[in-house]
Amino acid sequence: MDDCLFCKIIRGEIPSYRVFEDAHAFAFLDINPFGLGHTLVVPKFHAEQLFFLPPEELAGVMPAVQRVATLLRNRLGCEGMALMQLNGEVAGQTVGHVHFHLIPRFAGQPAGWAPCTDPAAKDLAAVQRRILG
Numbered sequence: 001m002d003d004c005l006f007c008k009i010i011r012g013e014i015p016s017y018r019v020f021e022d023a024h025a026f027a028f029l030d031i032n033p034f035g036l037g038h039t040l041v042v043p044k045f046h047a048e049q050l051f052f053l054p055p056e057e058l059a060g061v062m063p064a065v066q067r068v069a070t071l072l073r074n075r076l077g078c079e080g081m082a083l084m085q086l087n088g089e090v091a092g093q094t095v096g097h098v099h100f101h102l103i104p105r106f107a108g109q110p111a112g113w114a115p116c117t118d119p120a121a122k123d124l125a126a127v128q129r130r131i132l133g
């Protein structure tokens with residue numbers, strides 16, 4: 001889709017901190033992270049919401065969700081992992097291309113979901129280096 005932000009990121013027309021890519025999926029760091037390593041995994045196929053993603057495309061992207069979750073856990077040493085996926089403005093969706101939020105969760109971290117202020121989490125270049133080794 002010509003005007004879609006995440007399609008532009010997938011095509012490389014807008015820069016991103018990429019951490020994984022395969023034939024079906026593209027994963028990059030969220031620009032406004034809820035915590036260290038907050039990553040978005042998106043299908044390369046453009047669909048605005050989960051309801052409109054063909055099942056075979058969903059089947060293509062889910063292995064990447066699991067693979068990136070494992071990568072984040074191994075590289076960042078988090079104790080847990082939140083997976084979040086929002087559909088529709090009323091649910092809080094702001095970008096109209098299906099995306100899966102992977103949010104590493106660390107012991108002692110306050111509960112709740114909000115953009116964080118931790119400078120280490122906001123230094124996306126450094127986080128990308130840690131993830132990619």
Ligand code: AMP
Nearest residue numbers: 016029030031032033086092093094095
């Ligand atoms: P949602 O509220 O589920 O639609 O999430 C959209 C997410 O995309 C938000 O967490 C934003 O911080 C993130 N985002 C928006 N623009 C960019 C961008 N250019 N690069 C990386 N993440 C982005």
Ligand code: ZN
Nearest residue numbers: 004007046097
């Ligand atoms: Zn798109």
